[in-house]
Amino acid sequence: MEQIEEVFELCEQVLEGTLTPEGKERLEQLVRDNADARRAYVQYLQVHAGLHWSVGAQAEFSVAELEKMAGNNVVPLPTTATRERNSGIGWRIAALAASLVLTIGLIWLTQRGATPGASAAAEFARLAETKNCQWGPSGLPTEEGSRLGAGRLRLAEGLAVIVFDSGARVTLEAPAELELVSMQRCVLHQGMLVAKVPPAAIGFTVETATARLIDYGTEFGVSAGPAGETQVQVIEGIVDVQHIKSGAKERLTAGKNSRVSATLFAVSEPPAFEPQRANLRRPAEIAPGTVTITTASGRGKDAYVQTEPSDMHGSDVLLLVKNAKSDSYRRKAYLGFDLASLDTRRLREASLVLRMEPSGYGYASLTPVSTFTVYGLTDQSLDNWPEAGITWDNAPANLPGGAEVDLTKAVPVGSFEVPEGLSSGEFTVSGPALADFLRQDVNGLATFILVRETRETRPYSLVHGFISKRHPSGTPPTLRLVMER
Amino acid sequence: MIEAMNAPDPELFVSLLARHERMLAAYVMTLVPHAADADDILQDAKVVMWRNFGQFRPGTNFGAWARKVAFHQVLSHRKRKQRDRLQFSDEFLETVAQEMENSAEHLEQHQRALNDCVAKLPPDHREVLQLRYHEGLSIDALAERLNRTVAALYRQLSRVRRNLHDCVTRTFKRSPSYGTD
Numbered sequence: 001m002e003q004i005e006e007v008f009e010l011c012e013q014v015l016e017g018t019l020t021p022e023g024k025e026r027l028e029q030l031v032r033d034n035a036d037a038r039r040a041y042v043q044y045l046q047v048h049a050g051l052h053w054s055v056g057a058q059a060e061f062s063v064a065e066l067e068k069m070a071g072n073n074v075v076p077l078p079t080t081a082t083r084e085r086n087s088g089i090g091w092r093i094a095a096l097a098a099s100l101v102l103t104i105g106l107i108w109l110t111q112r113g114a115t116p117g118a119s120a121a122a123e124f125a126r127l128a129e130t131k132n133c134q135w136g137p138s139g140l141p142t143e144e145g146s147r148l149g150a151g152r153l154r155l156a157e158g159l160a161v162i163v164f165d166s167g168a169r170v171t172l173e174a175p176a177e178l179e180l181v182s183m184q185r186c187v188l189h190q191g192m193l194v195a196k197v198p199p200a201a202i203g204f205t206v207e208t209a210t211a212r213l214i215d216y217g218t219e220f221g222v223s224a225g226p227a228g229e230t231q232v233q234v235i236e237g238i239v240d241v242q243h244i245k246s247g248a249k250e251r252l253t254a255g256k257n258s259r260v261s262a263t264l265f266a267v268s269e270p271p272a273f274e275p276q277r278a279n280l281r282r283p284a285e286i287a288p289g290t291v292t293i294t295t296a297s298g299r300g301k302d303a304y305v306q307t308e309p310s311d312m313h314g315s316d317v318l319l320l321v322k323n324a325k326s327d328s329y330r331r332k333a334y335l336g337f338d339l340a341s342l343d344t345r346r347l348r349e350a351s352l353v354l355r356m357e358p359s360g361y362g363y364a365s366l367t368p369v370s371t372f373t374v375y376g377l378t379d380q381s382l383d384n385w386p387e388a389g390i391t392w393d394n395a396p397a398n399l400p401g402g403a404e405v406d407l408t409k410a411v412p413v414g415s416f417e418v419p420e421g422l423s424s425g426e427f428t429v430s431g432p433a434l435a436d437f438l439r440q441d442v443n444g445l446a447t448f449i450l451v452r453e454t455r456e457t458r459p460y461s462l463v464h465g466f467i468s469k470r471h472p473s474g475t476p477p478t479l480r481l482v483m484e485r
Numbered sequence: 486m487i488e489a490m491n492a493p494d495p496e497l498f499v500s501l502l503a504r505h506e507r508m509l510a511a512y513v514m515t516l517v518p519h520a521a522d523a524d525d526i527l528q529d530a531k532v533v534m535w536r537n538f539g540q541f542r543p544g545t546n547f548g549a550w551a552r553k554v555a556f557h558q559v560l561s562h563r564k565r566k567q568r569d570r571l572q573f574s575d576e577f578l579e580t581v582a583q584e585m586e587n588s589a590e591h592l593e594q595h596q597r598a599l600n601d602c603v604a605k606l607p608p609d610h611r612e613v614l615q616l617r618y619h620e621g622l623s624i625d626a627l628a629e630r631l632n633r634t635v636a637a638l639y640r641q642l643s644r645v646r647r648n649l650h651d652c653v654t655r656t657f658k659r660s661p662s663y664g665t666d
Contacts, residue, residue: 008650012643014518016624028577042515042584046592047649049514050599051618052523053507122619149620 003030007037011044123147124183125164131421133158133174140180152179155191159365159421166201168215170194171365174423175358192223194235194365211260212242220252221363221460229261233460291342291481296469298338299445301387302477303468305395306331317472318359318465321372323402323452325459330402333450333466334390335477336383340444342481349482350438351430352414352448355474358423359465367462370418370454374429376437377447379409385447396447403451410449413437423462438481448477498538501547502531508592509551512585516559516578520621526562530555548589556582595653602652610645617642 010027013019019027030037125148127141135142136154148162155174162170165183172178176191187207197204197215204215209228213220218237224230232241234252241258242249243265250265252258259266295302304319307330314320319333335352352374375397377383382396392398397409414429438446452464467474502509513530514523534541534554541550556578563572585592603611616622616630624642628635 008647012639012646015646016639016642017519024573028574031577032580038580038584039588042581042588043595043654044646044650045515045518045581046511046595047599047646047653048518049511049523050507050596051603051614051646051649052514052520053510122615 003034003037004040006030007040008044011041011048014045015048123149124166125149125162125180127160128163128169129159129161131159132419133160133421136177148180150180150182152177152189157422157424164201164204166204167198168201168204169196169198170206171196173364173421188222188224190224190226192221192363194219194221194363197237207244208260210244211258212244214240214242216240218254221366227261230259232258232260235458235460291483293337293339293342293479293481294469294476295335295337296476298340299336300338300469300476301336301385302334303387303390304331304333305390305392305398307392313361313463315359315465317468317470317474318357319450319468319477320359320361320463320465321450321452322362322461322463323455325456329463330392331463332395332398332405334385334395335448335450336385336387337446337448337479338444339438339441339446342483344439344441346484347435347439347481348484349430350435351428351480352434353475353478353480354416354427354429354450355467355477356418356422356424356427357465357467357474359463361463361465362461364421364423364462366458366460367420368454368457369420370452370462370464371415372418372427372450372452372464373403373415374413374434375405375410375449375451376413376434377410377449378437378440380441380443380445382409383443383445383447395449397449402455403453405449405451411437413448415453418464423464438479446479497543498535502534502551505548505551507596508548509555511592511596512552512582513555513559515585516556516581517562522562526555526558529562530558533558549586552582552586552589591657595657598653598656599649602649602656605652606645606648610641610648613638613641613645 007027007030010019010023010030013023014027027041031041032038127144127146127148130142130144133142133155134157136156138152138154140146140148140151140153142153153160153162153172153176155172155176155178157174159174160172162172162178162180164170164186168184170178170186171194173192173194176193177189178191178193179187179189181187184201184203185205185207189209193206195204195206195215196219197217199217202215202217206213206215206222208222208224208230211222211230211232213222213232216238218239219235220237220239221233221235222230232239232252234254234256236254239252240249241252241260243260246265248265250258294300302319304321306314306320307324308328313329319335320331321333322329322331324330377396379397385394385396397406399406411433413434414431416427416429418425418427450466467476469476509530510523510527513527514520517523517526530551534551537554541547559578560575603614606614613627613631616627617624622630624635624638628638631638633641
């Protein structure tokens with residue numbers, strides 16, 4: 001019996017590569033001389049082998065591969081084998097069949113029903129979809145369709161859809177950092193995501209630094225700021241929110257929101273606040289061009305107007321634009337350019353450049369491709385609107401609708417589209433209509449109105465933010481003008 | 486039954502191999518516990534088996550034939566690869582191979598019993614196995630990942646394997662025909 005115990009110990013050393021030459025001698029002796037030791041050795045190694053082959057090795061078997069390898073490496077049988085070369089198409093089919101059978105060995109991996117996700121399989125999710133994605137340094141593959149295991153995804157730009165093997169579907173919005181833990185758990189270190197959890201994945205958990213969200217078959221959005229401040233919006237179904245620090249738990253149902261930080265745990269009902277996150281500033285771009293004028297030049301100005309203005313959903317540095325479904329939170333931007341130093345009759349070409357950056361409000365994944373229209377204010381008597389005092393009600397040519405403009409006082413000069421999933425980037429409007437409008441200028445001031453044509457289809461949709469002249473680092477709205485000499 | 490054929494029948498080969506592959510893999514790894522080497526040897530053995538499948542008489546014991554091929558590959562692999570790693574003597578390998586041959590009819594059932602025994606493990610034990618066998622983490626990496634000491638992990642892995650060994654043996658003793666269809 002002692003000898004058997006000794007065999008087990010030596011087996012462990014064999015498996016972990018720590019067997020000494022003396023240990024090897026001893027083991028060989030035991031196995032040679034003692035039938036029980038021999039049996040114990042084989043059975044112990046069989047456990048190790050079974051573990052390796054059922055979970056470890058990709059025991060994939062492709063005859064095509066075998067054929068390829070067959071040339072060099074392999075020592076043939078020592079007997080009088082008759083070589084039958086078989087070039088074969090039937091082979092590939094057969095190989096496939098063989099590789100299928102090998103999945104039998106994996107059975108126990110899927111037999112973890114009692115405690116799903118308790119032991120993390122190497123790969124448990126798939127990067128199902130990517131839209132306009134740019135990735136930061138990431139230990140995980142970022143190619144669409146890749147299988148994902150534990151690790152972090154850093155999304156710099158775009159939308160990425162991750163489908164967990166449990167069935168939970170997470171849409172991650174840049175900029176964001178998400179850590180995948182298991183098929184039932186992930187950690188949002190920063191950024192925003194929308195999770196859709198089918199009944200099969202009930203219990204799916206999203207954690208931030210301050211909150212734990214346990215899903216009961218639903219759709220919800222969550223955002224996490226750099227200090228862990230968390231906001232949750234339940235779009236459908238039920239989510240339990242737990243304040244990690246205090247352990248306090250609240251059940252949220254559709255339409256309810258929660259804000260969580262290290263010290264705060266609050267649940268509110270509609271009127272919902274818009275999902276928001278800490279703004280991220282981008283470095284300035286240097287605008288090339290013949291003559292460039294920004295809203296910061298001379299008497300230039302820019303502002304946005306909003307129905308039911310509130311300090312809560314404003315921005316000091318961005319021009320917010322949104323075509324909200326409801327009367328509240330509709331927003332349009334006004335841009336004024338000082339053209340006094342220019343002889344606009346010599347204008348040949350013109351373009352208007354706008355730079356968007358994440359506003360921190362709303363989910364890009366709940367927002368379709370959005371079309372924006374730029375109007376030029378033709379009633380030049382209204383060009384003197386006050387940058388600080390402009391409101392929804394006194395804004396020139398403004399009409400109540402989310403995208404409507406009084407066409408007796410303004411003309412459309414161009415439009416652009418913001419692809420789905422994009423919350424930053426540079427957008428340009430150019431063409432004869434814009435140049436024509438500018439050539440009509442008589443008072444040295446030109447006013448543009450920026451509206452979003454595409455109406456919000458779902459609540460919590462993205463608020464687009466364009467860099468204003470008050471932005472600390474970004475380039476404000478810019479006119480690039482090519483003049484005749 | 487099936488008539489011996491001049492040209493090897495790929496479908497027959499594949500179905501036989503599929504039925505015996507797990508046993509064969511365990512056989513090879515018991516002789517060569519080092520994972521990468523065992524993988525190579527098994528792959529080579531499959532090639533040789535296919536190349537020489539014409540010799541195999543349908544209706545005879547495919548498992549025994551396959552083990553013979555595999556054992557030969559183990560020996561030649563050792564000769565080709567003169568490693569600094571400790572190598573068991575040929576005599577030792579032959580003894581171990583003979584032991585497996587004697588209990589060949591049980592090898593398959595042992596592997597099935599192992600499946601069930603793994604399923605009964607507590608989650609943290611399964612996790613260690615996952616990380617070690619599936620992700621192929623070294624003990625050092627494993628220790629770091631689980632925030633434990635290397636010594637603690639050696640102990641735990643050893644305990645888990647020992648539990649599995651005991652569980653398989655127990656299961657098998659209770660019902661020697663375990664898992665047969």
